[in-house]
């Protein structure tokens with residue numbers, strides 16, 4: 267599509283779909299006020315608009331042509347977007363919030379996303395003051411383009427078994443980096459394949475033949491002159507993925523690559539000139555970057571889900587299909603209760619996840635400040651909360667986005683709906699930064715320790731007081747006698763706390779019984795893994811309805827109470843349905859950011875679907891070359907055979 271058409275494509279139309287317009291006229295609240303709450307403040311809304319104007323004045327950020335690009339073009343466009351953001355960040359001295367907001371407005375569709383998502387944060391968290399003084403300016407001025415290379419072809423979850431080695435050579439005061447086996451090559455790190463010239467490599471530290479465990483090292487990968495791989499370095503792209511193809515996730519093989527001793531990150535440990543290993547702080551402090559990204563992922567979960575909810579809700583009020591009564595006008599599909607059940611949980615969860623991310627980020631900021639000051643007291647609780655919430659929110663996002671896609675019928679399967687790409691881009695959130703089942707277990711491990719404390723009356727962590735307040739009575743005793751009770755948030759909180767108490771203590775009991783029966787701890791853990799993972803998982807009415815078993819199989823709700831909750835859930839959906847459009851409008855997503863013919867603000871869905879169809883590369887010619895190469899012969903043969911048959 268020519269640049270001019272591209273500009274026309276996203277320009278908001280004065281003609282708004284009448285159904286959509288009517289929904290907006292009947293809003294029961296001030297949409298702009300809610301937008302300010304979602305942005306954080308009126309000033310943050312203003313700031314977002316400024317950044318939207320800045321980004322969307324650049325053709326590369328309006329990329330309608332994206333739908334039919336080859337991978338190399340997609341990668342190069344992602345590089346160009348990265349460079350634009352980096353240049354603006356340096357020129358306008360953006361802080362982390364501005365950079366993160368700009369990345370979001372670019373749909374994180376930037377090849378070198380790891381520079382600010384992990385590389386710079388890792389230097390800030392894992393480097394000594396001397397190293398920060400040396401490396402941070404080079405990273406912030408983008409001389410060093412970096413990645414975080416931890417995962418290997420053979421290991422992602424089990425960090426203890428990573429095979430890359432860093433062997434100290436006291437003769438030359440250097441570390442020798444090696445990938446000793448095929449499974450030890452670094453595999454997956456973002457921007458590693460073609461973009462990065464430097465990597466933070468996690469490797470087993472070997473000093474005088476002794477393995478001191480996993481430590482981070484700064485490893486130059488490519489020449490700062492001509493970007494060719496340095497001696498001993500073999501690096502490249504691991505191939506196309508389901509989505510996120512602007513990112514050159516790569517492989518790295520190191521053969522006797524020598525780096526100065528000073529390139530070992532030394533905030534938490536060091537090797538002295540004479541080869542002594544010194545450990546400082548908690549040994550898990552080197553995992554700090556992963557905790558940060560898990561918190562970021564809860565923000566990405568909100569962003570993806572609010573995108574999906576906006577597209578599905580707007581399309582569901584524009585789309586009319588079938589009638590409840592013959593002869594009546596076709597219904598807006600959002601008036602079908604089944605459609606509400608598909609789409610409104612994504613809307614509700616979007617708001618819940620926004621608030622949850624904010625709360626988790628506050629905890630992170632507070633604990634991170636403590637850790638930087640040497641106080642690691644709340645690190646374990648932060649690890650538990652960030653693991654459980656990253657796992658739960660990414661899992662729910664993937665499920666609800668798929669439901670949003672299904673709710674858009676056939677058009678939801680078109681790339682121009684934007685929702686398929688959203689599903690595919692969000693899919694890895696259940697894997698990256700710690701696969702969900704593994705992170706749930708990390709949370710369960712911490713939960714079991716809290717139960718052990720509660721049982722003997724010792725104080726438990728602030729987020730787990732319900733382990734002390736809930737009784738272990740085996741009969742439901744929560745007051746839910748009518749629909750109004752189901753709308754009482756304190757009552758719902760009590761329902762969840764009672765269920766959580768039962769499931770968590772139940773898992774602990776099963777684990778304890780298994781161990782007391784003589785089964786070894788790790789076998790007992792594996793045999794009870796599903797219960798332990800469930801103990802680490804749970805949002806209001808819909809959450810209860812969806813997880814009925816846990817609320818009915820524990821002394822939480824009676825069947826009658828559960829039916830009340832179900833009725834209250836459907837009543838709540840009908841209520842939310844009235845304001846569904848204003849509630850998604852409040853996310854205030856620019857059409858370019860939403861990138862969807864189905865979710866565009868003016869609701870001119872059909873015109874936009876048709877306009878985008880014109881950009882299909884197959885439509886460059888009326889008759890595709892494949893006709894002349896293959897189809898014509900087939901037709902001519904068919905005609906010849908028919909003529910011959912008619913003569914018989």
Ligand SMILES: CCCCC/C=C\C/C=C\C/C=C\C=C\C(=O)SCCNC(=O)CCNC(=O)[C@H](O)C(C)(C)COP(=O)(O)OP(=O)(O)OC[C@H]1O[C@@H](n2cnc3c(N)ncnc32)[C@H](O)[C@@H]1OP(=O)(O)O
Pocket residue numbers: 373374379383384414416417422423424425426456510550553554556557559566570645646649691692694697698699700701704708711
């Ligand atoms: C649509 C929007 C999309 C936009 C997105 C754009 C791109 C998205 C794509 C990618 C995202 C970007 C980058 C991705 C990067 C990565 O994926 S980096 C690699 C991430 N890898 C992992 O997370 C590895 C997971 N594995 C682990 O963390 C550990 O191996 C595991 C925790 C599973 C086990 O730890 P380990 O030490 O081996 O054993 P233990 O379980 O015994 O733990 C020992 C104790 O240490 C405590 N602990 C573990 N981890 C932490 C931590 N991070 N912080 C604090 N404490 C930790 C653990 O609780 C144990 O303590 P106790 O002994 O119980 O007291």
Ligand SMILES: Cc1cc2nc3c(=O)[nH]c(=O)nc-3n(C[C@H](O)[C@H](O)[C@H](O)COP(=O)(O)OP(=O)(O)OC[C@H]3O[C@@H](n4cnc5c(N)ncnc54)[C@H](O)[C@@H]3O)c2cc1C
Pocket residue numbers: 380414415416417420421422423424453454455456510515694697698699700701703704
């Ligand atoms: C888009 C994307 C970007 C990435 N970016 C980076 C990056 O920048 N840097 C980086 O270092 N890595 C990166 N990764 C790698 C990512 O961190 C790993 O994929 C992740 O840690 C999981 O490890 P794995 O793929 O080796 O799966 P494995 O650890 O082999 O696990 C495979 C499966 O086995 C099961 N499983 C494994 N262990 C357990 C257990 N203890 N209990 C129960 N079940 C278990 C789970 O079902 C899991 O899905 C990226 C991955 C993706 C997809």
